[in-house]
Amino acid sequence: MNVSVSANEPSAAIQFVTKVYSRLLLAGFALVPAYLIAYLYFFHDPSLKFENHAFHEIAIAAATLEGLFVTYVCWRCYRSSGEPLLRWLTLGFLGFSLIYALHGVFTGMAHHNIWLFLLYGPASRLAMSILIFIGQLSYSQRADSEARRADRRMWVTWVAVFLLIDVAVAWIAYSPVAGSLWVRLSMEGGALVFSTINVVALVLRRIRSPLMTIYGISVTSFALSSLAFILGKPWNHMWWLAHVIFASGFFLLSYGVVQAFRTTRSFSTIYSQEELLARLSEAMARTERALQELQRTNEKLEHMAATDPLTGVANRREFIERVGAEIARAKRNGAPFSLLALDLDHFKTINDTFGHQAGDQVLQRFVKKCLDAIRPYDGVARVGGEEFMVLLPQVALDKALSIGERLRAAIAGAPFDTGTGKPVEVTVSVGVSEFGRDGQTIDAILRKADERLYRAKDQGRNKVVAA
Secondary structure, eight states, X not given: OHXXXXXXSOOHXXXXXXXXXXXXXHHXXXXXXXXXXXXXXXXXXXXXXXXXXXXXXXXXXXXXXXXXXXXXXXXXXXXXXXXXXXXXHHHHHHHHHHHHHHHHHGGGGGGTOXXXXXXXXXXXXXXXXXXXXXXXXXXXXXXXXXXXXXXXXXXXXHHHHHHHHHHHHHHXXXXXXXXXXXXXHHHHHHHHHHHHHHHHHHHHTTOOOHHHHHHHHHHHHHHHHHHHHHHOOTTBHHHHHHHHHHHHHHHHHHHHHHHHHHTTSOSTTOOOHHHHHHHHHHHHHHHHHHHHHHHHHHHHHHHHHHBOTTTOSBOHHHHHHHHHHHHHHHHHHOOOEEEEEEEETTHHHHHHHHOHHHHHHHHHHHHHHHHHHSOTTSEEEEOSSSEEEEEEETOOHXXXXXXXXXXXXXXXXXXXXXXXXXXXXXOEEEEEEETTTSOSSHHHHHHHHHHHHHHHHHXXXXXXXXX
16 A cells, blocks of 8 residues: 555655645735736726715725624634734724724715825724734734733723824824825835735745735735825725725635634634644544553453452353353254352361462462363353352263363362462362253352252362262
């Protein structure tokens, strides 16, 4: 599989060309407004006008309402993530909305005081360009604290600043300097300069995240719209084109904000396709490891729940389940099976004489001898302190009797090490029962094996009883 992938991998040259091509496409898309500006500047009559106050008022009202809506969405993102960039974007959208609204309100003043009508547009763009430039410089900085995010005084202060700008613009509009060309050019030119510096800084900082790419294209549109406003005159086609260019950048940037709101509430943690695939692959690997660890833990828990912790063989609950499964198999195919009930003789004396630790060693050694004496697929279980059961699938009573005898002889044939330096002789009593002959239920065959075990005890111990 790896060979196939490497064979289909494009060459480094193709990867480089496609990378350059994609960046040129982005740059070309961002500069589309420049082509339109050049077309109108060189091939269109600048004296042609379209003056429609109602249309302008409706357009500005819609832009203001959208600006306020995006301000709210951006503020919600900021409250969630605390990113300084989102704080400055919120202020940029808010400042633009509060200043730009008066550009629409005073549309009717266009023939009475042109500057009261015109200056609010460049003033709003200048304020927004400064604020979002500061925001870009704060990209990737540490998130603001919860206290700062919830501080209403900061927002009230900035609202007051924007309202003072509104008053200042009105004062300039009625002052003797309003008619000077430099007043409008200083505002619109300032917006152009800050937007241009913003784009240059973004490129130099090599910020490649998808939302910051949207941010860069939007700011490029803001810069080009300011250029168009400088070249145009009120109500001519260049002036209207400038509005359209700014609106396109505004719409695009607001789209980035909404995408942040609908995903991570952050500008810095929206990932590119490559980053997303890498993170997805990493998350899948972590999930796979977690699932494997969970499976191992579950298997361990299942083993612990079914196993006697001292001897490592099945416990009573697990043994009962195995016998139940063997009964179902026997009823299907008619194959016999038998049980051995074992009990160590005088085990209490071993505990009293040598201690419980020695008794535990005897139990462990006893289990090992049992496992050596039976087949690999036979089952041994500890069902009490020194009581054990052995399941013998496909074994009738007579063969089970010989297995029990072999097991009894193996136990009695060698002394057991107690860890005290004094080996002890151990014997075992065994009761045997067969499914079908001694009953058709678990309780019946267990009871019959226990009865024969106690009969072996009564007959002097160290015996196997099958009838």
